[in-house]
Amino acid sequence: MAVNEVQRGIGHEELSDLFATYDAIITALKSEIKKIEAAIKHIINTNxxxxxxxxxxxxxxxxxxxxxxxxxxxxxxxxxxxxxxxxxxxxxxxxxxxxxxxxxxxxxxxxxxxxxxxxxxxxxxxxxxxxxxxxxxxxxxxxxxxxxxxxxxxxxxxxxxxxxxxxxxxxxxxxxxxxxxxx
Known part of the structure; x- marks a missing residue:
């Protein structure tokens, strides 16, 4: 379920903890993606x-x-x-x-x-x-x-x-x- 749909249906105030958790997970995943992309680039650049x-x-x-x-x-x-x-x-x-x-x-x-x-x-x-x-x-x-x-x-x-x-x-x-x- 999309965050925007939940905000429209229920409201941001009622689920602020849930949205904080979503934001933390998204931030962590973006960080991991950047690390993996850097590792891929490193492997390619060494060969x-x-x-x-x-x-x-x-x-x-x-x-x-x-x-x-x-x-x-x-x-x-x-x-x-x-x-x-x-x-x-x-x-x-x-x-x-x-x-x-x-x-x-x-x-x-x-x-x-x-x-x-x-x-x-x-x-x-x-x-x-x-x-x-x-x-x-x-x-x-x-x-x-x-x-x-x-x-x-x-x-x-x-x-x-x-x-x-x-x-x-x-x-x-x-x-x-x-x-x-x-x-």
Whole structure:
């Protein structure tokens, strides 16, 4: 139950002890999160290969500390998966056609056997990229105007993020938005 709902329904005066406890718990959790993030950054900074891959991966719009760390961990610094498509299958963001013979044809679906946590993080990265990356925002708006579903468009953006991450880490150079140089 949200604190704002309780305050509207019951009032702050009656439950001041409860709200004080909530505030103390939230403060303690924020402190622990900062410690964990500092430890993650320390581990990444002590390993030169991880540091380079992390810096390259987080040069993408939408990829932050947590998403970048997860991607580097699960792809073992680009050694675990041969291509970005195999990694997309592992994450559950690669669509597969749903058909049986010539009579049964359904829409493309993603695999239910996937790393759900990584899929969720990539979804959040795609939502962020769709609002902050001008190229992906334009793509998202264009697909919406064509009548495509929001989730299929976000899934395509997830795949674009994974493909870009693999490309920049293999190439060894940060992501460059070439649209800013277009005439």
């Amino acid at each position: 030169p290969d991880l540091k380079t891959s992390f810096k390259l991966t987080t040069s993408l719009k939408g990829v932050s500390l947590i998403v970048g760390t997860y991607m580097i961990v699960y792809i073992c610094n680009i050694t675990k998966f041969a291509t970005w498509r195999k990694f997309a299958c592992y994450c559950g963001i690669a669509p597969f056609s749903h058909q049986s013979g010539t009579s049964v044809k359904g829409p493309a679906q993603v695999s239910p056997i996937a790393n759900k946590q990584l899929k969720r993080l990539l979804h959040l990265a795609a939502v962020s990229a769709a609002s902050h990356d001008p190229e992906l925002r334009e793509y998202y708006i264009r697909r919406q105007s064509e009548g495509k579903s929001k989730m299929s468009t976000l899934n395509i953006i997830r795949n674009k993020i994974v493909a870009r991450a693999f490309a920049i880490v293999k190439r060894g150079t940060p992501y460059v938005n070439i649209r800013q140089y277009a005439a």
